[in-house]
Amino acid sequence: QLQLQESGPGLVKPSETLSLTCTVSGGSISSSSYYWGWIRQPPGKGLEWIGSIYYSGSTYYNPSLKSRVTISVDTSKNQFSLKLSSVTAADTAVYYCARHLSGDYVLGWFDPWGQGTLVTVSS
Amino acid sequence: SSELTQDPAVSVALGQTVRITCQGDSLRSYYASWYQQKPGQAPVLVIYGKNNRPSGIPDRFSGSSSGNTASLTITGAQAEDEADYYCNSRDSSGNPQVVFGGGTKLTVL
Numbered sequence: 001q002l003q004l005q006e007s008g009p010g011l012v013k014p015s016e017t018l019s020l021t022c023t024v025s026g027g028s029i030s031s032s033s034y035y036w037g038w039i040r041q042p043p044g045k046g047l048e049w050i051g052s053i054y055y056s057g058s059t060y061y062n063p064s065l066k067s068r069v070t071i072s073v074d075t076s077k078n079q080f081s082l083k084l085s086s087v088t089a090a091d092t093a094v095y096y097c098a099r100h101l102s103g104d105y106v107l108g109w110f111d112p113w114g115q116g117t118l119v120t121v122s123s
Numbered sequence: 124s125s126e127l128t129q130d131p132a133v134s135v136a137l138g139q140t141v142r143i144t145c146q147g148d149s150l151r152s153y154y155a156s157w158y159q160q161k162p163g164q165a166p167v168l169v170i171y172g173k174n175n176r177p178s179g180i181p182d183r184f185s186g187s188s189s190g191n192t193a194s195l196t197i198t199g200a201q202a203e204d205e206a207d208y209y210c211n212s213r214d215s216s217g218n219p220q221v222v223f224g225g226g227t228k229l230t231v232l
Contacts, residue, residue: 037221046223046225049220060221063220096166103171106219107213107219107221108171108213109156110166110211111168114165115165
């Protein structure tokens with residue numbers, strides 16, 4: 001059974017870079033047809049897609065975050081990572097990683113999701 | 124357009140049928156997916172594609188679409204269905220990107 005687990009610091013200072021890693025177990029991150037995505041959820045608010053990556057390194061990003069986001073993949077470790085630069089309090093959220101499946105078109109649905117990790121931006 | 128609109132809250136009597144809707148221009152071109160999220164938990168996929176349920180999702184959950192509106196229907200709502208529900212789809216403008224609806228809080232009375 002495929003499982004995803006987020007890891008990284010729970011507290012980041014304003015203006016610094018948020019860095020998270022998602023470890024995939026029970027399956028290969030190099031499987032074709034799958035992208036791997038990051039989604040976040042500010043406390044008490046809705047879901048926001050951050051971006052998704054293919055094992056080859058091909059990426060899609062949310063235009064509203066694109067200037068600050070880098071998503072990378074390490075197939076040897078079965079991991080993919082998120083870096084979000086110049087963070088502010090508005091970036092405080094639970095960050096989820098998820099497998100991003102495609103149907104007749106790329107970027108379809110997310111399944112399964114990691115448990116999520118809360119990242120707080122505060123000095 | 125890069126927006127999906129959901130009603131903030133919906134209620135249903137135990138055992139009755141409820142429909143949760145999601146509106147957006149992208150839904151004329153792409154299917155909506157639906158996620159259930161209970162407090163303190165990660166979202167769980169309940170419907171994807173035209174009307175597909177992942178393994179383990181009860182058959183009381185179904186999806187449909189017409190024009191710019193996608194719907195998630197729960198036939199015979201149970202107490203455990205009380206949760207937040209989110210839709211998402213591909214955006215139909217410009218480069219490929221993903222959008223989520225704002226979520227609907229379902230209360231089972």
